[in-house]
Amino acid sequence: MSSCLEVSRASLSLSQLRILALASLGGALEFYDFVIFAFLAKLIAAHFFPASQAEWLRQAEAFGLFGAGYLARPLGGIVMAHFGDTSGRKKIFTLSVLLMAVPTLMMGLLPSYQTLGVSAPLILLLLRIMQGAAIGGEAPGGWVFVSEHAPRGRIGLATGLLTGGLTGGIFLGSVVILTMHSIMKPDDVAAWGWRIPFILGGIFGFAAMFLRRWLDETPIFREMQEKAKTASTLPAKILIRDHRRSILCSMMMTWTLTAAIVVLILMMPPMMQTLHNISSSETMLASLAATLCLTLSVVAASALTDTVSLKTLSAICGVGLAIGAMGLYSVSPLFPHTLVFWAAFSGLCCGFVGLVPIGMLRAFPAMVRFSGVSLSYNISYAVFGGLTPAIISTLTPQTPVAPAIYVAFTAIIGCIALYFSPTEDSASRKNKVR
Incomplete structure (x- = not known):
């Protein structure tokens, strides 16, 4: 006690x-x-x-x-x-x-x-x-x-x-x-x-x-x-042999992270200009507001993992991410002058981004932690960071809320991945590292 x-x-x-x-x-x-x-x-x-x-x-x-x-x-x-x-x-x-x-x-x-x-x-x-x-x-x-x-x-x-x-x-x-x-x-x-x-x-x-x-x-x-x-053999070999589940879950978490960053922050200005004829100056201001609020939300969500269960936070933040995306891409176009507000709101709803590194750090033992996080994060970011703009560009002509639907879908994937991801303690006992 x-x-x-x-x-x-x-x-x-x-x-x-x-x-x-x-x-x-x-x-x-x-x-x-x-x-x-x-x-x-x-x-x-x-x-x-x-x-x-x-x-x-x-x-x-x-x-x-x-x-x-x-x-x-x-x-x-x-x-x-x-x-x-x-x-x-x-x-x-x-x-x-x-x-x-x-x-x-x-x-x-x-x-x-x-x-x-x-x-x-x-x-x-x-x-x-x-x-x-x-x-x-x-x-x-x-x-x-x-x-x-x-x-x-x-x-x-x-x-x-x-x-x-x-x-x-x-x-x-x-x-x-x-x-x-x-x-x-x-x-x-x-x-x-x-x-x-x-x-x-x-x-x-x-x-x-x-x-x-x-x-x-x-x-x-x-x-x-x-x-x-320290690792006596190639860390990547140890990862593939003993930590495939951790790698898969970490990659799925990172998919959610890329969706939040790419769709809600990076793609938002050009999409709002093209789809809803909002001025570039206003979309840039909205991007600044979204990025600032994103920064605050990831710090708050990460800090809460010290006292609140990661699984509980993932469910709350996953729902919040979906709501923020829907507000940005379905409500703000109805009231164009409120774009800055909805962009800031969507940034505040991006707390899930702060949970992803915590989940990855807990998924790998110390001996291969750097390699495990790096392998999962970078491969997933390279794949989904490249595919997300193409997916959104293909789906948006079908419905203007496609970006929000995509983010909501990845939020579900991320919540499932965090729920089933191994924890550091179990991995440590298995590998006798810590």
Whole structure:
């Protein structure tokens, strides 16, 4: 009884808060670096592809480069996670920031097609692949790192603050782009101003890498090293042999996460403009409101897992996610001037996103935790992150509420996956890791 009270009263020390702050800052900057490419795709297309091509073709090629980053995530995440489970969490956690900062800075400095010819888009493709590999290790590495540093009674809070930092990177990217457009002339933005967000991202990334050098290795990994319980064979082999159920459930949870992020946040502005003729300025404001509320909701939902059953929260948040999607795509079009409100409401209903990393962390024992989370998260994100826009685009002509129906369907899938997902304790007993 006393031990339970001790756990419930556990708090984050100053050292743990410092670790959490550095981890969240680096994660936010990495996601900022990753998404500004999408925000500036039209200008990138004009600079890195032949002017003789049609504008729609150049933009399609630019989004193709954006998609290449998603395809690189699984490979980069799996490779980085392998060394994270065998050599240490800290080394890989620091390396991921460097792998993001270098290509981001180089994108801001890379000469255009007029100067380098066909080499320009090829180099840009390579840089984008490097970014994808880095982001593939950042989120799983961050979740594992902070959860293994946090006291048991505050793992949910610590993980949620990191997840909020990751989504906050999207918000930061939106703010930087809006600020640039508000203080610069359109011709200047098109000529050279678009490079500024990339250069800033690269500089901030190097600063985050320097600060992460002062992080300590996680206590759990140090204990595994002392007891010689790090993976003696390939972590991926152990996962496929002993943790197939955990992998499947984690991938299904991530499907729900991608649906919430892609459909309610990233696809919402262009869909509202196309389907309901809402102005771009209003949809961008709605996107900011949705992202801010998403950040708050994932922190709150994750923190609640320290005191409330994950299965109970998954049912509540799953229903909330469906309601938020329905409000955004079925109610707001009836009252276009309320879009910002419904976008913010849908963001608040995205608490399920905060439950996903908690579920994945609990599904794998420490010996293969980094690899398990990374494998499940990155493969699922690559598959469903790529398929979701195509599915929505196919279904929307049939009914304008198709996006909401799709999100509601994935919410059901995610709730089922969280309910049947193994827990860390059972997995630990099976593998005798913790």
